[in-house]
Structure formats: C-alpha cells, structure tokens
Amino acid sequence: MTQSEFALWLQTIPARDLHRYELLDGFVVMEPLAAWPHGEIEGEVVSRLKSFLMSKPKALGRVFGSSQGFDLPTGDTVEPDVSFVSAERWQALMRPVRGFPAVVPDLVVEILSPSTKKIDQEQKKRIYERNGVREYWLIDPASHSVQLLVATGSMFDAGRLLSADDVLASQVLPGLEVRVADLFPVP
Numbered sequence: 001m002t003q004s005e006f007a008l009w010l011q012t013i014p015a016r017d018l019h020r021y022e023l024l025d026g027f028v029v030m031e032p033l034a035a036w037p038h039g040e041i042e043g044e045v046v047s048r049l050k051s052f053l054m055s056k057p058k059a060l061g062r063v064f065g066s067s068q069g070f071d072l073p074t075g076d077t078v079e080p081d082v083s084f085v086s087a088e089r090w091q092a093l094m095r096p097v098r099g100f101p102a103v104v105p106d107l108v109v110e111i112l113s114p115s116t117k118k119i120d121q122e123q124k125k126r127i128y129e130r131n132g133v134r135e136y137w138l139i140d141p142a143s144h145s146v147q148l149l150v151a152t153g154s155m156f157d158a159g160r161l162l163s164a165d166d167v168l169a170s171q172v173l174p175g176l177e178v179r180v181a182d183l184f185p186v187p
Contacts, residue, residue, distance in 0.1 A: 082109035
C-alpha cells in the first residue's frame with residue numbers, strides 16, 4: 001500500500017474504531033489502545049521536552065504526542081509516541097501542511113508495550129534509521145529503563161541502556177538531561 005492509498009483507507013475507518021494504524025514497509029499495522037502507564041509516561045516526556053524548549057531564547061522546534069503521524073520518504077507513515085522536529089526540518093516542509101507532514105522527526109520516542117515491543121525494537125528502528133531520525137529512545141515501563149540510540153552517519157549506534165539511576169542526556173537537544181526514574185509514575 002502507498003501513503004496516498006493509506007490516507008484514503010484511513011478515511012473509511014468507522015469513528016467507533018479506536019485503534020491506531022501505521023503504514024510500515026507497505027503494510028497496515030494496527031496498534032491496540034495503550035494500557036497504563038503508557039499515557040502517563042508519554043505525558044511526562046512531552047512535558048519535559050516542552051519545558052526544555054520553552055526555556056530557550058530561540059525556537060528550536062516542535063514537540064508532538066502520539067496522535068501525530070508523519071509521512072516518511074521511504075513510504076512509511078508512522079505515529080511515534082513522542083517526537084521532536086527541529087525548526088530547520090519543519091521550515092523545510094512544503095506549505096501548506098495537510099494530513100501527515102512529510103518530515104522526518106529528529107528525535108523519536110517509543111514507549112514499549114508487550115504488543116508493540118518487537119515492532120518498536122526492530123521494524124520501526126530500521127524505518128527510523130533509514131529515514132534519518134537522529135535520536136531514538138525506547139522507554140521500557142517493565143524494567144524502568146531507556147535504550148538510547150543515536151545516529152552516527154546513516155546508522156544508529158549500538159545504543160546505551162540506561163537504568164532508573166542514570167541520566168538521559170540528549171544529543172539532539174544538547175543540555176536536555178532527564179533522570180530516567182523521573183519518567184516513570186509511582187504506582
């Protein structure tokens with residue numbers, strides 16, 4: 001399926017269908033509703049990114065939550081849990097933006113769940129890498145850890161696994177530092 005076929009197909013989905021859909025490697029992938037603490041972690045990450053960006057004198061870019069889809073150059077349409085698009089990449093977009101922006105986020109965050117973990121760690125990692133995502137965070141609520149992958153050239157590095165006691169320091173947003181434990185809600 002192409003991105004334009006996917007966009008048309010999405011218009012046929014009944015309003016009562018609460019699933020999320022992505023176009024990965026030409027196939028439609030359905031994702032179920034996220035269970036707790038997924039949404040709370042997403043909110044925390046968005047809040048921290050927004051706060052960081054607001055503390056800067058110059059607009060560095062935009063932060064998006066999980067309802068924002070992106071049409072990537074490889075023909076994939078993705079809907080990351082959290083994403084950051086730099087001002088430079090956003091300004092390079094063709095105007096006006098309709099539907100899914102045809103832009104590659106600089107930073108993508110996926111929150112792992114049992115039903116999407118393998119897709120996020122393998123298939124979406126490859127898709128993000130091929131399209132030029134510069135930094136990829138895989139947040140694991142089960143282990144209270146974050147795998148941080150940074151692009152070196154056209155590939156992600158081997159990654160660093162950060163535990164709750166570690167501090168996540170972004171390469172894409174220099175100066176952004178978050179204690180990993182602070183991303184996870186207290187039960």
